[in-house]
Amino acid sequence: MEAYFEVLFFMLAGLLFYPFTMVLARLFRPSSPSPTKLENYECGVPPIGQAQVQFHPNYYLLALLFVALDVEAVFLFPWAVHLRELGLFGLVEMFIFIGIIVVGIVYAWKKKVIQWH
């Protein structure tokens, strides 16, 4: 059974990590509650009304589109840093990748996702 001690250790460490950090933070942080801290943060604008309202489903589709562009950006940054080493091959490969993502955006465009009904 000793062979499984490591597994047990992992499980316990995983379980205890969260309570441990919370208790530790509680011990060390200063406590000064104020009503402002309890407000929802919405880009600095004071929130109006309830947060649980019905959203237009178009938000969901736009969010999906945003993810497509976001993922593209995540890959573009490291690529741009190493472009010199990657050379022409890297350049072509990245344009293929961008092309695939553009297909997704063109698809959404033609299906009138970007238009606001």
Next chain:
Amino acid sequence: MEYRLLLPELVLAVGILAIILVDLWTAVERKRWTAFGLAALTFGAYLIAVTSLVGVKEVAFAGHLLVDDWSTFFKLFFGITGLLMLLLSFEYVKERALPPAEFLALLIGAYLGISILLGSENLLTLYIGLELISLTSYLLAAFLRQDPLSTEAGLKYFLLGSIASAALLCGISFLYGVTGSLSLIVLAQHLAVAQGMVVTGTILLLSGLLFKLAAVPFQVWAPDALQGAPTPITAFFSVGAKVAVLAFFGRFLALFAGEFAQEINYYFLLIAIASMTIGNLAALRQTNLKRLMAYSSIAHVGYLLVAFVLGTPAAYAALQVYVAVYAAANLGIFAIILWAESQGRGLEIQGFQGLGRVQPLFGLALGVFVFSLVGIPPTGGFMGKLLLFMASVEEAHYLLAVIMVLNGVLSVAYYYRMLRSAFFEEGEWNLQEGDGHALGAVVLVAVVVILFTGVWPGWLQGLTSLPM
């Protein structure tokens, strides 16, 4: 060039993009023909690309992709089932007014995942392939958006599938933590020692994979997902991801050695026996054809896992025969189910009533498929079972052989109900206009494959050593 080895996958990827893009500028009435034509071209090109790799044995992309006879055989297999899938869904897409381009893009996406999975020589590639299959499968299961059963199927499959993926990833992270590598070749050196972390990681990884196979005790999702999904997709689920994972097992389990290998073998023995017995017992009480086929596929997975318990070359050869024949019989039966469904006969087993009289050829074909699934000569199913049986007797697994035979007898009971319905009971049929040519073609191909394999199973092994 390394890219030559990736050609089959590239073909599929280009096919997906082409189908989606071309569909955007196609008039509504030509959408279905265009999308299916492009998909057929894609699978045709895929088959050509795979045949150009026959006999190649190479590892590429820093040990991520492997091309060998084993993966090429299954890629050929999937290229052909892909074409059959197109025939199966051609009329269905029209009847249910499904968007053809999206349907096919997702289906080919699943095939792309399968192809990646087959060639994976690294756990990361394995995960990408498996996840591509899963995500497209969830969507395809829920493709009948107006049908609550279909939505339920998609949701159940998604929720349970995510847990399985989590277990798989957890297992992979354990293995990586111990070995410091995700490459199967490096892992193999560590898999001889039954060390705690390695065992836990391996079992989590195998559980995630066995979930995709719907092997007992990971089978709970299968009946609901297969019943609710659109019927062509049910056919795909019963052969697609399952066969791909089985093919990967063929590669993965060969890595184990020593004491740990015996331990893993023992687990697989238990899972194989449990799958075939529980699958067959549960199928006895089913009245819905799709549920019945779901349980039947659980039972067949049990038989197929026997090949890994034995692990001999003879067993692997038997697996190839069994898989091909099983897929042919399954796709054939689903073609007939689809035809009955399109005639408004419903999906209960009574839907087959009188089939032998109104459509004798389909009735006869149903007989061939059922005989093959049970394992009665001269069908290919008999050959598959016989080869597996002989392989297990050779390895002195007598009890296993007896259990396999008993299960074969058990399965007669529920397969027979289909035949009884088709031949010995009367039913009202109002034959409607509409050509069943596409479905008839699937049935024909399936019958030919089954009967031909029943006579000469050797042609399947010959596929991967063709002189090109």
